[in-house]
Amino acid sequence: MEQNEKILLCAKKLKESKKVFVITGAGISAESGIPTFRGKDGYWKNNSPQKLASPEGFAENPKLVWEWYDYRRTLIKDCEPNPAHYVLSDIEKKLTQFMIATQNVDGLHQRAGSNNVVEIHGSIWEIKCTEENKIEKNTEAPLKELPPKCSCGALMRPNVVWFGETLPEIQLMKIYNFIKSGDVDFTFVIGTSALFYYIIDWAQIAKQSGSFLVEINLDNTTISSIADVVFLDKAGLILPEIYNHL
């Protein structure tokens, strides 16, 4: 199918949809200037996920882990949502049932005005006491003290999900409740390498219950083979094109 036909088909399907589910990953924020993890200049090309994003890495060298998170927080703070984030926020305003399940911790969906955002890997703008598990919002970047400490004296950690940790139960329940009712009309999978089993699971559940499934990514992923339409292009180009035909 030609790109233009795909755009028109997606716009038609979206217009007919009452309930829309969106899965996003680092690729949707790439055009805002935030590096991805596994792309050409991705974080995991030159850094070790075990050292920077695991409980063991944090126990071994909390300062190193915090330096990386502080660097990312400082970078993200100066980045703006891009047209892909804004189009999703505009689509939500037209619908009563809409959810974004994001693996991103950057908060750009919310800054673009999206409301029903489920952050499955946590938020880089929250910090958590390693003793009391108390969570605080914190947007100071760069931080004055690395690693930051709680008033109780214990180390604070970023409130994000690291390798080897389980996903937050409440967020997972929200997603499964949304998709398992079987009435999702339209699903987008945008800018994720879809390497985690739960991403494939969510897309499959939606698809099996009749949802139209659209992937937007620079490369093919495991989602591509089950998607109804695949755009091998930038999210910040494709989403506005679809939206212009709504």
Ligand code: OAD
């Ligand atoms: P990845 O870095 O694995 O994948 C980013 C995807 O975005 C790739 O498939 C790119 O092809 C695609 N991409 C890049 N630029 C794009 C653009 N402008 N438009 C559309 N697609 C684009 O990032 P995630 O899939 O989000 O977790 O990674 C998942 C998780 O692995 C992250 O949340 C993080 C990481 O390790 C933790 O740190 C726990």
